[in-house]
Amino acid sequence: SYVLTQPPSVSVAPGQTARITCGGNNIGSKSVHWYQQKPGQAPVLVVYDDSDRPSGIPERFSGSNSGNTATLTISRVEAGDEADYYCQVWDSSSDHPEVFGTGTKVTVL
């Protein structure tokens, strides 16, 4: 089955840039989606189709995808960005095609 690997944690100071990677075999050929989840809440979509933002999501959130790595970038990090972040793809070649990444905890120092 398709595996998506994320770093367990990323720490960043306020105002700096956080980059969260999502590694998968030839992930650049798939559409990658990113979710933010704060404690006790349901996840929220922050980037879809590699780099598009849903309405209401700040421009500080951006995404890219190439080769074997997709990246979610959070610019000018704020305290409110502290959360878990998950990448997601649909692997149409599999019998169980939906895959979430392992998740990354972003800590704002």
Place this chain on the structure above:
Amino acid sequence: QVQLVESGGGVVQPGGSLRLSCAASGFTFSSYGMHWVRQAPGKGLEWVAFIRYDGSNKYYADSVKGRFTISRDNSKNTLYLQMNSLRAEDTAVYYCAKDQFSGVILPFDYWGQGTLVTVSS
């Protein structure tokens, strides 16, 4: 506004059964694929199952295949998850989630608030 409200969670013994429901409103339910996703305590997200907008196609995670059944009633705007032969490792918050675009699988633009399933003797 779009709302997804799960219900049916609770405490069940190993080997038991439970049926979860997800009541949808604020959008044309019959036009969108729907999913169940779960999250064990302190763990990451795990996709459980998908059903196409018309119920004609379903996919399951290996961990639940043969034990769980996803279904929908478009006349009642409701999604279901029938869970049989429950195990301790099925303990989790179960979320229903809606596909963002009609006819396109993923991403999820709306999630319910979740319902807790605890499998314990």
